[in-house]
Amino acid sequence: MGQSRDAACPRPARVVSWTFRFDAGPQVWDWTTGPPDVPALRSIRAPRSTEKSRHIPVQAHSVTLDGPIRLESGLEHDLVRELDRDPDVVWMVSQPARLALSTANRRSRVHTPDLLVLGREGAVTIWDVRPVERQDEKFVESRDLTEAACGEVGWGYRVYGGGSPVRRDNVRWLTAYRRVMPWYPAARDELLRICRDPGATVGVVLDADRGAGHLVSAMWHYAWIGALVVDLDQPIGRTTPIRALRDVP
Structure with missing residues (x-):
């Protein structure tokens, strides 16, 4: 039985x-x-x-x-x-x-x-x-x-269980830009304009910065908080697409 x-x-x-x-x-x-x-x-x-x-x-x-x-x-x-x-x-x-x-x-x-x-x-x-x-x-x-x-x-x-080594390194990189800096609000409108273009890439932001550093550091900060989106599971380079997911604070 x-x-x-x-x-x-x-x-x-x-x-x-x-x-x-x-x-x-x-x-x-x-x-x-x-x-x-x-x-x-x-x-x-x-x-x-x-x-x-x-x-x-x-x-x-x-x-x-x-x-x-x-x-x-x-x-x-x-x-x-x-x-x-x-x-x-x-x-x-x-x-x-x-x-x-x-x-x-x-x-x-x-x-x-x-x-x-x-x-x-x-x-x-x-x-x-x-x-x-x-x-x-x-x-x-x-x-x-x-x-x-x-x-x-x-x-x-x-x-x-952990992410990929690429993602871990990308998130570690973004942690350097966690804090809000005084110039981020001033970079806001230009970043939004650039990243709302369907063809926007990290390289486009780098070129628009012209060496001043304000757009680049603001880009990484807003990527950290998720307002700007890059694929963190892939290596980030000049050709990496970037877009505005929501309004940047």
């Missing part, structure tokens, strides 16, 4: 508990009272490096936070740079919670996601960061359990 479907395929394991850290210390959260005050959350742990560590913790600057954020790897830094460009992201915290999980075979597992992101409309997304080639069976199981746990409380969940 065959097994029932439930017996053959155990139901997805559920989260046992969420622990958050606030200024007053860690707290196991009671979700029956509603979600926590997200901007009040602090990192549940401080990243540390040992002789056997795969990564070296860093303290990176976040434009979104206008301050530092502690990260456990360069790949997390890559993700933060991408999120800093997203106008919908208004706040983030690393190592945001400790999840006590129960696996399909009823074993306990503790998992600390890498990042929590708050959107402009209040949506919350939990991120795990892991290179694609290191997403092994254990990670996939933790991923599925964490995604289910987030779904139960109305939060989103995503995994960042």
